[in-house]
Amino acid sequence: MDIKAYIILSLTLFTIGIIGVLVRRNAIIIFMCIELMLNAVNLLLVAFSKMHAASEAAKASPSFASDAQIFVFFIMVVAAAEVSVGLAIIVMLYRNTHSVDVNFLNRLKN
Amino acid sequence: MNITTILFILLSAMAAGSAIMMLLNKNPVKSILWLIVVFFAISGHYVLLNAQFLAVVNIIVYAGAIMVLFLFVVMLMNLNADSEPAKNYRLHLIGVISGGSLLLVLVSALMKMEMQQPVQMKIGDAGLIANLGRTLFTDYVVPFEISSVLFLSAMVGAVVIGKKD
DSSP states (O other): OBHHHHHHHHHHHHHHHHHHHHHOOBHHHHHHHHHHHHHHHHHHHHHHHHHHHHSGGGGTOTTHHHHHHHHHHHHHHHHHHHHHHHHHHHHHHHHHHSOOBGGGOOTTOO | OOHHHHHHHHHHHHHHHHHHHHHHOSSHHHHHHHHHHHHHHHHHHHHHTTOHHHHHHIIIIIIIIIHHHHHHHHHHHTOOGGGSOOOOHHHHHHHHHHHHHHHHHHHHHHHHOOOOOBOOOSOOSTTSHHHHHHHHHHTSHHHHHHHHHHHHHHHHHHHHHHSOO
16 A cells, blocks of 8 residues: 555544534543544554555664554553543533533633 | 455545544444444554554553543433534534645645655564564663653542542
8 A cells, every 4th residue: 555545544534533623512522533633643653654664764774663653652651641631620520510511611711 | 456455445434434423423422432433443454554562452442441431431421412502503614614624735735745655564573562562661661661650640630630529
């Protein structure tokens, strides 16, 4: 496969995530769209690492492809920590307002 | 058209279609289930790229842990389809148009580029557990330990935020 196919696939998933953040008002759905965007970036990183492994430059630096996948692993680690804190914030929001609608969060507006 | 191309197209269609279904569904529980389908499709892509470690970790961490956490929270809150308030179609249209034009600009800029770089499929040992483990525990052992501190602080933060006061 050409790298362009992977770039287009990742762009599509990332744009779907952006549209979800813009359109939906449920805080949990917005959070899930952010996860989708993170996954699109992960997929692109892995595809680029395999592109490097197929190229001529891989002979000089064979460990670069593994480095990229370690990077993806750390993104997953940070995403897991982020989800635990974010869901705790959403639960607290629900407990205070009895809703997960983000439009209620306009106290800082004025 | 060989089997790799067919699998790539199938998994891509599965990922994009499920992501769109996730957005269109009004029920949050169904949205979460569609997102799990997206994560399985992305894991299939990892297997196709021979990144076996990341494929397994993606299923365990995302589809197994994070999405179950989401499901727990949604079911604890007892959200149903009509919890979403009356929608504003004009804002929906603006969001879809701006996102679509972003995609259009990026893809057209990509298509201008005359680059032909193949991606190594099904072979290559960069994504095997042996290589990744060696890299993780030699070159990246300090970030690995720091991430454990990050997890500890995230755990403490979640408890402190979620505590009833």
